Amino acid sequence: MNKRQFLKGSLALSAVAALHRQRAGAEVTVPRDNWAGTFHYHTDRVLQPRSVDEVCQAVKSVSSVRALGTRHSFNGIADSTSAQISTLGLTDFQIDPVAKTVTVGSGMKYGDLAKALDKAGFALANMASLPHISVGGSIATGTHGSGLRNGNLATSVRGLEFVAADGKVHTLRSDRDGDAFQGAVVGLGSFGIVTHVTLAIEPTYNMTQIVYRDLDFAQLEHNFEAIMNTGYSTSLFTNWQHHQAWQVWIKRRVDQDGSAPPPANFYGATLATQKLHPVLGQDPAKTTEQLNMVGKWYERLPHFKMEFTPSTGREIQTEYFVPFESAYQAVLAVESLRDQITPHLFVTELRSIAADDLWLSMAYQRRSLAIHFTWKPEWDAVTLLLPQIEAKLKPFSPRPHWAKVNTLRAAQIDGVYPKMSEFKQMRKQYDPQGKFVNSYMREEVLG
Structure with a gap:
């Protein structure tokens, strides 16, 4: 290969890489501490895709990554030394009044979703103590409200859409996928980047x-x-x-x-x-x-x-x-x-x-x-x-x-999670190389 061909090939590869970066969503400036200022994130690279396709490109463009929502966690669950994908650009929603469900972008805050649902005559069964948190992050961590007859927020999930390590979109549904669904809903961000969640809704009250x-x-x-x-x-x-x-x-x-x-x-x-x-x-x-x-x-x-x-x-x-x-x-x-x-x-x-x-x-x-x-x-x-x-x-x-x-x-x-070994095995099916595994996952979950 002569110098001219080499330069031409290099420029072409650079153009493809630039296109992938563009399609992956813009790199954005996000505060490097959690909302309380008591935990510091260890990467300055934050991608913020605004569509599922951009999430796919973002996942393909990095070797290691974690999802980042509204920064309401107090430990390293969302931390990364490589890159984070912010879900805050994913805030679309669609109500199905017949099925009594809403499909919502994982970055939407519960407070914003609640107002939109109420305007349409619907409600959620429960909320957490604060409305500032994102739907995707809350569900992935088992966040909850109160009431012995009320499950945590994840129990309202009827469907889950996420982009796994292969850069492809996967969907799981409560009425179809059994154990896989039950294992992935509170997934700690380790199955991939959750893009949409389908939630059960009811008439407003x-x-x-x-x-x-x-x-x-x-x-x-x-x-x-x-x-x-x-x-x-x-x-x-x-x-x-x-x-x-x-x-x-x-x-x-x-x-x-x-x-x-x-x-x-x-x-x-x-x-x-x-x-x-x-x-x-x-x-x-x-x-x-x-x-x-x-x-x-x-x-x-x-x-x-x-x-x-x-x-x-x-x-x-x-x-x-x-x-x-x-x-x-x-x-x-x-x-x-x-x-x-x-x-x-x-x-x-x-x-x-x-x-x-x-x-x-x-x-x-x-x-x-x-x-x-x-x-x-x-x-x-x-x-x-x-x-x-x-x-x-x-x-x-x-x-x-x-x-x-x-x-x-x-x-x-x-020892306190009877399904932990099954969780670890299933997680590997979607992330065999550990793209979504960070220090937190290794120390507190996977061992």
Whole structure:
């Protein structure tokens, strides 16, 4: 080959590479920290495709990659030292009123989807405590709201579309694909880049929200299930001092529970007469309306309003799931560390979740109590505390939230997920060379 031919061939290859980069979506500037500013990502290369075809090209253009949504994770699940594919360009949606489903781009935020659904006369069964999170990321990590009759957000999934390591589009459906579907829905981003999710929807509904103050933990010994089953969704907030939950948030569906004035007393707790924030000292204007005011479902199911920064802002989060049958004993176990925990804690929230059959769901085949910690941004103190909390919870086979901070590793986590070995085998079918495997996946999941 002469120099002229070599240059011509090089230019042609460069043009093809440039075309692939263009089709893969633009490289965008995205903050290199999570939303709370407490985790730093290790690559500056972020692609943001705006179509499924561009996602396919993006996946083909890299040797290693992770999906990135709204950056609401607190650990390295979305991290990469090579490249990330932002899903925020995938925000289309299509409602099927006959099938009662919506197919939505994985980068759409739940708050935006909720408004669009309500405008069309539909609703979701549940939402998380904040509406700012993306559909794809929330589902991939088993994110949840509360209610012993309510599954996590992933249980509403009826179909999953993703681009696997081969750069091709794959689809799985609940009515067709059985184990493959149940294994991939809470997939931790390890099957590929999720592009669209089909969710079950229902007719729109209204809700109210009430708050009680100072529930003695002694009431939980014999009434825990009744308390958590009050209304549609119930949360308890505590700082672990004084053997009590300082707030009880109860969300009621008007079509199920009515909107009559609530009793002044709830298992010894007192009805709040002014709006409250679950974190003491924070502005309650950030929270969704309380005081039994009737509002749309998406204005009550989350704790925080879309237009405000949720919770406290700069924070660290941890969460463990234990069988609900052991809920009271687990609460007492954590409470025994109260004097070590409280100085570093903003608040703990206790929520309940219905059992499901999604392989890596934290509520897989067991009703669960979720014990959530919102920590002050004090990494050294938190990382010293977590092994102590995990040791206290060990008798209850805790499952940590996939997107929050913990010190458990794959060898410890394997035993609490009966389908973990099948998950690992199935994942390899879609990603045999580990294109979607990062340090987090190796250390906390695959081993």
